[in-house]
Amino acid sequence: MxxxxxxxxxxxxxxxxxxxxxxxxxxxxxxxxxxxxxxxxxxxxxxxxxxxxxxxxxxxxxxxxxxxxxxxxxxxxxxxxxxxxxxxxELNVVNIFSYSKIGETVGSFIFGWFGDVYGRKPTIIISLAMLIIGRLISGTATISMEISSPKRRASVATLRLVFTSIGLCLTPLFYWWLRNWKPYMIITTATLIPCLLFSWNIIESPRWLWVNREYKKCIQKLKLIAKVNNRNLSSTIENEILTSEQDVLADSVKVLGPLALFSGWRLAINTTLQLLLWVCVTLNYTAVLLSSAEKSYGNPFLDFAGQSLAEIPGYFVASWLADRIGRRYTGMISTTITTFIWIIYVFRDFNGTEWLQSQWLGTSLVIINRLTITVSYYIIDLLNFELYPTCLRQTGMALGNVVSGGAGSLAPYVLHLGRRFDVRYSSAILIATTILCGVLTSFFLPETLNVKLPETLEDAQRFGRRDRTYYMSVNVKDETVDSNLPACNRD
Known part of the structure; x- marks a missing residue:
């Protein structure tokens, strides 16, 4: 909210x-x-x-x-x-939206690095405090994903995003009640205060503790998790953690920061593709979100709430499809539908046919568009967690948010272009980016369904290189597998 x-x-x-x-x-x-x-x-x-x-x-x-x-x-x-x-x-409004996204970009860059160096928990606490004070950044929490098993990653991502949509749904109801923007902004921001107070009870990510060689603290958190789940942490696992030796690359990651995301041909390709995907998805999602009030056919607050509710089944559909047909094909289906909806909007704007101008069609298009773009947003959000190792996951998410913020800052200008000059300009941009999004998802990114999360930089540098369907230019030398790597990397 x-x-x-x-x-x-x-x-x-x-x-x-x-x-x-x-x-x-x-x-x-x-x-x-x-x-x-x-x-x-x-x-x-x-x-x-x-x-x-x-x-x-x-x-x-x-x-x-x-x-x-x-x-x-x-x-x-x-x-x-x-x-x-x-x-x-009117450009002042467009600029404010854009500055807000630039604030996200700066915050994501700083706190992405901060989260990988100093931990997830302090990142959440500080970012919540800053959001309450100035609404400058978003909390970039990754703990829930890092303490979940591979089979539950999609479910955890679904729950997190569903509650985001619930917040979106409640927000217009407050405005409908208050009708004045000043008390509305104060009350909807003040709802974060309890979150800030209770955030001190969040545990630090055991993965992050292990990667940063804080083995005793890692065991302590694992024992707490085990206790809550009526389990016991075996002495064998405890001894294995205490005697484990981390690769020296862990130290270099802290020095390189975001540059480590490009340290290796395969990792650089995966990172670049994800960044392009962030641009396409965010531009579309932000355009739909910002135009929610403009696409109202009655009470704008109920329409905004209804469109936000459409995201909830979208996340469940995305989760179900992603766990059955994979991340790539789910993204391809959603972007194809979104493209057709943008095209229908163009015909609707330039054709006075009665059925095209009907209220039921307009409402249906808005809801379906919001649902399908939600599916695309879910997929890139999930991929961002799954393609990076623990030591770089927060940095990878931050870099994605940096690029996403830049794309989001362009969305108000795209809408302004269509509103003040010609709607075909904005439609052409949105259609082109949606097609690009579908191509990237369908043909180039590696599939991550039921794949173990990369734990080290070396894991991430190798991830996806064996997928010959989508990577035909892999050198024979690159196919050599180090026998010292964990079994999950040799298989």
């Missing part, structure tokens, strides 16, 4: 120049026609509408509005209505 409350607070409500009081004997339409010029709609198809930014002068010329009237049917106030961030000043 705290992370996404800014979306509704920056909603641009319907507006036009403030007009003199309307005489009782004139209709609303004729009164507007007297003062407000008619302009061409950006959606095309020779449609026209009353200008939201211009008014006739005494000389029957047009000029920009000096005072605006805002529709208060649903929103009593928003940030744009309080500050007149509309028309020529």
């Amino acid at each position: 705290a992370f996404n409350n800014i979306i509704l607070a920056l909603t641009i409500t319907q507006h036009n120049c403030k007009l003199p009081e309307k005489p009782a004997n004139l209709s609303e339409y004729l009164w507007k026609l007297k003062y407000i010029p008619v302009v061409e709609d950006a959606t095309g198809d020779n449609r026209t509408k009353f200008s939201a930014c211009l008014i006739y002068t005494a000389n029957n010329e047009t000029e920009a509005c000096s005072i605006y009237d805002y529709d208060k049917t649903w929103y009593e106030t928003t940030v744009p209505s309080d500050n007149n961030w509309v028309c020529d000043n």
Whole structure:
């Protein structure tokens, strides 16, 4: 809720120049026609509408509005209505969205490195505190994934993302109740305070402790986990942990930081492909999320909540498909459907056919689009955890968030392009990125279904090189397997 409350607070409500009081004997339409010029709609198809930014002068010329009237049917106030961030000043709203994403980018970069060096727990606590104070960053927690078995990774990711969608669903209900953006922002952000207080009870990741050679603390946390699950940590495992010797690469990872994600041909390819995938998925998801209020066909708060609820079955569908047909094919199906929906939007904007313009079709398209993009978002989120070793997982997630934040900062400008100039421009960009997303997921990234998480940098450098279906250029020399590697890497 705290992370996404800014979306509704920056909603641009319907507006036009403030007009003199309307005489009782004139209709609303004729009164507007007297003062407000008619302009061409950006959606095309020779449609026209009353200008939201211009008014006739005494000389029957047009000029920009000096005072605006805002529709208060649903929103009593928003940030744009309080500050007149509309028309020529509408770019301020776009910039604020963009700055928010840049804040995510900076936070992800810093705290990704911080999490791999100093641990997951302090990262969560500090980022929660900063989010409460300034909403500048998002918590990049990976503990839940690292203490889960391979068979449960998809389920854990599903639960985490489902509760994100529940927060999105609740957010507009608070605005509907409060109607004013200031108390709404305060209350939805204050909901994080209990999370911050209870976060001190979160345990540190045993994987992170092991990779960083804190073996005694690792055993302590494993014993706690075992106790909660009515199990015992065997003395054999305990002795194995205490006597284990970590590869010297663990030290080099701390020095290299994000550069270690490109240390090796296969790891560099996997990292690059994931970053491109982050760009495509985030641009689409952010565009859909930011336009949620614009695609309303009634109560904007209930519509926003309904679209957010559509994400929940999307995550369960994604989890079910990912565990049965794999990550790649699940991503391919979702991006194909999303592409077709963007194409239908183009026909809908430029074709006045009654059934294309029907409310039921518009609502259905929005919900299905949100659901399918949610599936794509789930897949890249899951892949980001599964392709990196423990010593680099937080850094890998951070780098993905950095690129994702950059792509997300472009989404408001893509929407602005279509809203102020021609909707075909934004549609073409979204269609092209969705197709690219499908190609990357389907043909180039390695499949990670039921695969053990890489534990070391060497594991990650080898991961995917044996998949000849998607990597035909592997050298014979690269196929040599070190007999000293764990069995899971030799198989």
